[in-house]
Amino acid sequence: MHVHIGPVETPELKRAVLDAGAETAPLEEASALVWFGAGPERFAEYDHPGLEWVQLPFAGIEPWVAAGALREGITFTSAVGTYAETVAEHSLGLMLTGARQLHRMARAHEWTAPEGMRGLFGSTVGIVGAGGIGRALIGLLRPFGVRVLATNRSGKPVAGAEQTWRAADPEGLRTVLAESDFVVVAAPATAETDRLIDRAALESMKPGAWLINVARGSLVDTEALVAALDEERIGGAALDVTEPEPLPAGHPLFDHPRAIISPHQANPASLLMPALARRVEENVRRRMAGEPLLGLVDREAGY
Amino acid sequence: MHVHIGPVETPELKRAVLDAGAETAPLEEASALVWFGAGPERFAEYDHPGLEWVQLPFAGIEPWVAAGALREGITFTSAVGTYAETVAEHSLGLMLTGARQLHRMARAHEWTAPEGMRGLFGSTVGIVGAGGIGRALIGLLRPFGVRVLATNRSGKPVAGAEQTWRAADPEGLRTVLAESDFVVVAAPATAETDRLIDRAALESMKPGAWLINVARGSLVDTEALVAALDEERIGGAALDVTEPEPLPAGHPLFDHPRAIISPHQANPASLLMPALARRVEENVRRRMAGEPLLGLVDREAGY
Numbered sequence: 202m203h204v205h206i207g208p209v210e211t212p213e214l215k216r217a218v219l220d221a222g223a224e225t226a227p228l229e230e231a232s233a234l235v236w237f238g239a240g241p242e243r244f245a246e247y248d249h250p251g252l253e254w255v256q257l258p259f260a261g262i263e264p265w266v267a268a269g270a271l272r273e274g275i276t277f278t279s280a281v282g283t284y285a286e287t288v289a290e291h292s293l294g295l296m297l298t299g300a301r302q303l304h305r306m307a308r309a310h311e312w313t314a315p316e317g318m319r320g321l322f323g324s325t326v327g328i329v330g331a332g333g334i335g336r337a338l339i340g341l342l343r344p345f346g347v348r349v350l351a352t353n354r355s356g357k358p359v360a361g362a363e364q365t366w367r368a369a370d371p372e373g374l375r376t377v378l379a380e381s382d383f384v385v386v387a388a389p390a391t392a393e394t395d396r397l398i399d400r401a402a403l404e405s406m407k408p409g410a411w412l413i414n415v416a417r418g419s420l421v422d423t424e425a426l427v428a429a430l431d432e433e434r435i436g437g438a439a440l441d442v443t444e445p446e447p448l449p450a451g452h453p454l455f456d457h458p459r460a461i462i463s464p465h466q467a468n469p470a471s472l473l474m475p476a477l478a479r480r481v482e483e484n485v486r487r488r489m490a491g492e493p494l495l496g497l498v499d500r501e502a503g504y
Numbered sequence: 505m506h507v508h509i510g511p512v513e514t515p516e517l518k519r520a521v522l523d524a525g526a527e528t529a530p531l532e533e534a535s536a537l538v539w540f541g542a543g544p545e546r547f548a549e550y551d552h553p554g555l556e557w558v559q560l561p562f563a564g565i566e567p568w569v570a571a572g573a574l575r576e577g578i579t580f581t582s583a584v585g586t587y588a589e590t591v592a593e594h595s596l597g598l599m600l601t602g603a604r605q606l607h608r609m610a611r612a613h614e615w616t617a618p619e620g621m622r623g624l625f626g627s628t629v630g631i632v633g634a635g636g637i638g639r640a641l642i643g644l645l646r647p648f649g650v651r652v653l654a655t656n657r658s659g660k661p662v663a664g665a666e667q668t669w670r671a672a673d674p675e676g677l678r679t680v681l682a683e684s685d686f687v688v689v690a691a692p693a694t695a696e697t698d699r700l701i702d703r704a705a706l707e708s709m710k711p712g713a714w715l716i717n718v719a720r721g722s723l724v725d726t727e728a729l730v731a732a733l734d735e736e737r738i739g740g741a742a743l744d745v746t747e748p749e750p751l752p753a754g755h756p757l758f759d760h761p762r763a764i765i766s767p768h769q770a771n772p773a774s775l776l777m778p779a780l781a782r783r784v785e786e787n788v789r790r791r792m793a794g795e796p797l798l799g800l801v802d803r804e805a806g807y
Contacts, residue, residue: 286625290648294604297597306766307607310758312750318772322589323782344644345593346782447615455613463609469621479626479649 202489205231207247209238217478221485233488235481241270248272254494256484258477260284260333262498277498282333283480284468288387289337291467292415295439296321296383299411304439304461317409317436319382321345327381328352329397330368330388330416331359338385350377352388369393378405383413390417400425409436415467418444423454430459441467505792508534510550512541520781524788536791538784544573551575557797559787561780563587563636565801580801585636586783587771591690592640594770595718598742599624599686602714607742607764620739622685622712624648630684631655632700633671633691633719634662641688653680655691672696681708686716693720703728712739718770721747726757733762744770 203226204218210225214235218225223233232253236244241264254276257265262279271277298304302315309315322345328335331351339349339361349362352374356367366373368388374397378384384406388394398412398421406412412435414421423444429435437459447464454460484494498504506529507521513528517538521528526536535556539547544567557579560568565582574580601607605618612618625648631638634654642652642664652665655677659670669676671691677700681687687709691697701715701724709715715738717724726747732738740762750767757763787797801807 287623290600290624291604294597294600294606297593297600298606298610301594301597301766301769303597303601303606303764303766304610306769307601307610307764309765309767311753312765312767314767314769314772318769318774320590320775320778321593323778341647343647450614461606461610462612462615463604463606464612464615464617466604466609466617466621469617471621472623475623475626 202233202485203231204233204235204485205247206235206237208236208243211237211474213474213478214481217482218485221482222489223485233485235485237477241265241268244268244270248275254278254488256280256481257498262504266504271498271500273500276494277500278484278494278496279498279504280477280480281496281504282337283476283496284473285333285337287469287472287476288334288415288467289341291441291463292334292338292385292387292413293341295413295415295441295461295463296326296385296411298461299383299413299437299439300324305458308456319409319436321347321383323347324382325350325380327377327384328359328362329374329377329384329386330354330394331362331365332387332389334387334415335359335385336361338387350381352377374402375405378402379407381410382407383411386412386414386416386420388416388420390419394420396420396422398422398426400428403429403435406435408434411436412438413440414438414443415441418442418446427453427457430454430457433459435459437461439463441465505536505788506534507536507538507788508550509538509540511539511546514540514777516777516781517784520785521788524785525792526788536788538788540780544568544571547571547573551578557581557791559583559784560801565807569807574801574803576803579797580803581787581797582799582801582807583780583783584799584807585640586779586799587776588636588640590772590775590779591637591718591770592644594744594766595637595641595688595690595716596644598716598718598744598764598766599629599688599714601764602686602716602740602742603627608761611759620712622739624650624686626650627685628653628683630680630687631662631665632677632680632687632689633697634665634668635690635692637690637718638662638688639664641690653684655680677705678708681705682710684713685710686714689715689717689719689723691719691723693722697723699723699725701725701729703731706732706738709738711737714739715741716743717741717746718744721745721749730756730760733757733760736762738762740764742766744768 202223205228300319305315325348351359351362351365505526508531603622608618628651654662654665654668
């Protein structure tokens with residue numbers, strides 16, 4: 202298969218194409234285009250009659266839909282799910298940090314074991330807003346044999362979760378909070394999810410449980426969280442996002458023995474290209490093997 | 505199935521037996537015995553003709569072999585592998601801490617993103633001394649799609665590793681060190697492994713790679729490691745064990761931007777009982793279902 206990479210070719214993408222067993226080629230000879238480095242306004246320059254498949258580098262392709270760039274006769278794939286893996290990996294790191302008190306060990310100047318060591322094996326993990334990140338996290342958690350409880354917008358069962366509730370069902374959220382040893386917040390920021398984790402929600406959490414927020418700061422009431430941590434009502438909090446964000450220097454959460462702040466680094470710029478390259482390699486391999494592509498765009502649905 | 509727990513019955517073990525669907529019973533009515541709280545010298549008090557299976561709480565059962573307590577006619581199972589999971593979980597936590605620079609985030613007093621963020625997805629992980637802990641770690645790493653390189657005493661291929669070398673083969677160790685993004689040391693402390701990771705070994709590591717030691721402090725030359733970190737020759741080091749141990753208060757490794765010390769907490773006392781309870785539940789379930797038991801003791805081999 203002949204693949205063109207453009208408008209910008211990076212060494213990582215080139216290597217991904219070659220590692221998958223395909224060849225890179227000039228645009229006019231390529232039936233596949235790995236798009237990188239520009240928006241849909243430049244796509245017309247690259248479109249040609251021999252083009253059969255275009256891999257886009259974005260998880261969300263709304264601008265391409267809006268621009269009418271997804272023309273018929275071409276198979277488009279997005280990078281949906283690719284970056285979710287990166288965020289899920291970070292989430293697992295934050296969970297293990299809390300479980301094993303690694304944040305306190307990192308701060309120690311002497312050989313003292315902190316209390317409150319927990320394990321992930323056999324624990325219950327609640328995912329509030331289980332979409333792509335939640336599914337990726339469930340995949341990473343599989344070897345730990347955890348029990349997963351989930352909420353999502355539709356209430357449609359999430360694969361790997363013991364039970365899934367509609368996000369709008371307050372009883373569901375209460376159950377997830379009450380039974381989980383780790384609560385991972387991964388829901389979109391909307392009017393409905395604003396301060397979803399407020400004082401009452403924190404009070405319904407299991408004593409000793411950890412709250413992990415990799416969604417948006419607005420979903421957690423910061424003041425109520427600091428109070429819950431100060432009063433030792435929950436085990437701790439690991440926040441990749443905060444309200445306000447950035448959290449002002451010297452904010453009590455930075456040094457709190459029950460908290461770790463990761464400054465919006467769940468999906469850092471340095472990991473975007475490796476994640477994209479993995480997806481490109483996988484999809485080129487699949488295309489050559491005639492297997493279903495990941496992230497196939499549904500032109501009618503617009504995603 | 506009737507199960508007796510003794511000499512000491514804990515709530516966790518009782519719950520494990522009941523959760524597996526069995527009943528707890530007085531000793532004389534029990535065909536299964538979950539042993540806890542004493543050594544082999546007290547086993548004769550508990551042995552009776554109706555006893556068919558004994559679950560021991562230890563990973564190593566040398567004292568039982570030496571005492572001749574493993575009488576014929578009874579199936580014995582040890583807890584081998586159970587605690588390896590706990591250490592593997594901790595190892596993964598240390599790897600993710602290094603990859604995502606969580607130790608530096610934990611120490612920060614303001615919203616600044618450290619450099620050097622890496623990912624586990626698609627990386628190469630070297631396991632020096634891949635036994636029970638290594639196998640458990642490979643299981644946890646499976647969803648990350650990592651490439652695993654291993655060494656062990658025999659050189660017998662480790663399941664899930666791309667290649668396994670004999671520990672005594674210096675070329676093998678050099679390859680593992682040169683190609684791995686994360687090197688996990690999990691070998692026993694012997695004369696052969698004393699200061700295995702010395703200056704030359706550290707120099708053969710990939711720039712940016714992390715060293716994780718969950719074995720024994722004697723395997724790593726601390727002075728050479730501090731030099732490698734100071735000179736930024738490797739990405740960092742996460743040490744659960746050190747030489748000397750405990751590391752004296754104020755030692756430069758405690759605050760080093762490229763290091764995290766977890767004070768011999770990979771297998772903390774607080775996680776022993778949960779780990780054992782999980783194994784008991786699984787084996788009781790298997791026994792009732794007629795499935796092969798985990799940790800079956802080979803009386804001839806003595807383990």
